[in-house]
Amino acid sequence: MHPPRSCTTTAAGSLARAVVVALLAAFGLLGARTGPAAAADGEVSWTVATASNDFGSDRRNYAYTLDPGGRLEDGLVIANRGTTPLHLNVYAADAFTTEQGGLDLFGKDAKPAGVGAWVRPDRPDVTVGPGESAEVPFTVALPDDVAPGEYMGGVVTSPAQPGAADGRRLGIRIRLRVGGALTPSLSVEDLKVRYSGTPNPIGTGEATVTYTIRNNGNSVLAARQAVSLSGPFGHWDARAEHVGDSPRLLPGDTWKVSVPVHGVTPALRLTGTVTLVPLLTDAAGSVAPLAAVESTTHTWTLPWAPLLVLVVLGGLAVAALTSRRRRRATRHAGEPHHALPDRETAGR
CATH class of the missing domain: 2.60.40.10 (Immunoglobulins)
Incomplete structure (x- = not known):
């Protein structure tokens, strides 16, 4: 997922990028993102952050409470830290739990059913010049019949060019609380x-x-x-x-x-x-x-071992009893047979 590093990179630069990559991997890239996200890939780098507005500034992520049918507007700020123009897709996605236990966001082609369907960026892509930043507004609009509870998703950016060298996605999590009774279970x-x-x-x-x-x-x-x-x-x-x-x-x-x-x-x-x-x-x-x-x-x-001991002891007992009976039968068979006297002869 991470591209190979150039052999001409300095030791300090390699260490810095290794730290960034390790942190991104530890946080599950998108799933565990709780603040401004950044990725570097030699020639392409950018960051994403929440816009400063009535919801606050320097927010670590997006958190909203809305009733069914509610609507609000917010924004995502993208900064190009590279030296070439940056063309990115911008889209919303639902969250899911990974096999490793982190939270991640589905890809652009996945069909959303929650946050990914209710959050609509103003435009599907954006181009940001080198050293510049751009804000992409988005709208959160809930259906009238949405069920109460908590929903997770996020706003995602990814390279728009097919086969781009940097295939990573960067985004910020959205935690949405829909008004109504919470029933944790x-x-x-x-x-x-x-x-x-x-x-x-x-x-x-x-x-x-x-x-x-x-x-x-x-x-x-x-x-x-x-x-x-x-x-x-x-x-x-x-x-x-x-x-x-x-x-x-x-x-x-x-x-x-x-x-x-x-x-x-x-x-x-x-x-x-x-x-x-x-x-x-x-x-x-x-x-x-x-x-x-x-x-x-x-x-x-x-308890197989004790049972085995009992079976062996029981077998020995049966064998001993059988042997004893056979010896008794053999002894009786060897004794002389005495015929009873004829009654008429004995009475004479």
Whole structure:
């Protein structure tokens, strides 16, 4: 995704660009962008920032609250830091959660259904001269029947020339709160426990708990997670070591989790419990924990080593009993047979 660097670049320049690229990669390029975005590619570079207006200046991203049918206007500022004219596409896109847990924005060809459909830049592309900047106004217009809740998307810029050397996209995130009741909700789906056992007859084994977190509410949520296993009547409790919070999930998103649990006693029947605490982050960045959600499942954990010992001992006992019966049968077969006297002869 990142083009090769020139061999004639100075060490300082290489280090600076490496730092920029590393930061962009760490923030997921577009998905985690919370402020002015920048990309450099030798001969082409630009930045994007929020416009200064009634919404404020030096904003890190766009955050709006609108009722259904509402409308507002804002702008994106593009600055060309290069030495040649810069021709960029400008478009809006919906956000999604990546497999790595970051937020990213769909490409230009994806069909939008939320923010990407409601945000309309004044023009689809812009040309910015070297050392100059240009503001691209855009309008946010909501349908009358849009459902309440939180929506994520962004305004994106990308090179307009086909096959441009710099294929990166730069954008700024839009967090939109549509007026109405917020119903934050998380659920646990496909909860399973897999026990791997132990060869030690009196030892403990390992287990893996897998499940899927689903955001089935209408707000962006992360989840604080706890996983535990226990035997009958709550005995032999084993808890997973610290499980990190899930990434922030958009409404309707899912996130698959796999958690190892050590020191699990094979107590025939195990109960696996997953507890989620939804974390709601408001526009100011404050995090509020909500009521916990708990889900359980059960699985059989046969202690194979002890059972094998019992089977062997039982087999030895059966073999010994069978051998004893055979010896007794052989001994009786070897004893002399005494015929009973004839009654008539005995009575004479």
